[in-house]
């Protein structure tokens with residue numbers, strides 16, 4: 001038995017962030033500024049897109065993206081039933097109606113047939129979510145969008161550096177949204193960013209995050225050409241982000257390695273099925289469908305192993321409550337799904353400790 005807990009996830013801050021944050025503090029310019037621009041430029045370069053706009057969270061990235069596409073009252077936004085509630089809340093915040101649809105049982109991502117069945121004259125946007133770093137079927141989704149004149153905002157909060165057909169997730173739709181919250185590969189405490197190849201949308205997003213100003217002003221005699229808000233991402237956050245970016249290649253490699261260790265060692269176990277990742281996808285975490293989930297949970301807890309249960313389907317949450325009828329897959333799979341410990345700081349020995357305990361549980 002381990003005398004320390006195996007965490008399901010933990011962020012990590014390194015020396016580089018301390019140095020960069022100290023520099024920002026010494027500069028006396030803590031607001032959204034040059035360091036924020038540096039962070040955005042690095043992100044755009046990394047994901048091979050024209051523009052990156054840093055904001056206060058992944059939720060706000062989705063909200064501002066929908067706003068920039070003029071999604072609002074009277075519009076409908078199609079969202080998968082199995083996602084973190086932020087995806088739906090961001091659409092709701094615009095005044096749009098959230099239309100939940102069922103998921104593909106093989107990937108837990110939005111189901112294409114379900115999208116087709118949900119489109120109406122009011123549909124203005126679809127938000128495919130790349131759950132746990134597995135790409136939604138972007139080719140089919142983009143085809144639907146084109147045929148019906150609908151916008152695509154990708155929720156790539158969990159898909160940093162994951163690719164599909166050689167292209168980074170987040171770069172397929174009109175706009176892609178990412179989160180920098182503590183359970184993501186890189187974090188700034190809270191934070192997020194938006195990527196796009198559309199010049200006009202990039203300008204609009206910058207206005208929206210800064211009170212409708214097209215350029216940074218004095219806060220006095222500025223021109224505010226449109227309605228905007230304050231969702232700026234400060235130099236302090238950007239300094240942390242730049243430091244975190246320097247560890248990104250190692251972290252993604254490690255996350256892939258952990259997933260492979262699980263996959264190779266948890267084969268042919270009755271009652272447990274790991275979700276599969278393609279070679280070009282980065283497993284944000286390793287997830288599985290588990291029979292007797294609550295019993296396994298208790299067993300893992302007794303061995304000091306943490307895990308995280310999957311989200312409840314959104315249609316079962318009070319603000320979005322609907323009958324189960326149209327959500328056969330999410331209703332069936334949510335109670336069986338969980339995330340195994342996937343922290344990029346786990347040693348091989350830690351992963352094997354989890355593996356052995358899961359095997360012990362199912363062989364009892």
Ligand SMILES: Cc1ncc(COP(=O)(O)O)c(C=O)c1O
Nearest residue numbers: 057058059084086157179180181
């Ligand atoms: C799929 C998904 N969408 C949206 C978000 C919202 O991001 P944030 O917490 O940065 O607002 C998250 C993460 O928390 C997420 O996992």
